[in-house]
Amino acid sequence: MDDAGEDGSVRTRPCPLCGVSMEHRHCKYVCPRHGVVMDCSDTFFH
16 A cells, blocks of 8 residues: 555644544644644754
8 A cells, every 4th residue: 555645645644633634744743634844953853
C-alpha cells in the first residue's frame, strides 16, 4: 500500500483536533478537515 497522495504528499500523524491522518506537504501538516494545523516552525510538535 502506498501512502503518497496524488500531489506527492504523504499521510502522516493524526490531527490533534480530530484524529484524521494529516498530509505532510512542504514543511506543513495539513488536515483535510481543518487545513494547515502545524508547520516546521512549530518546534513543540517535533
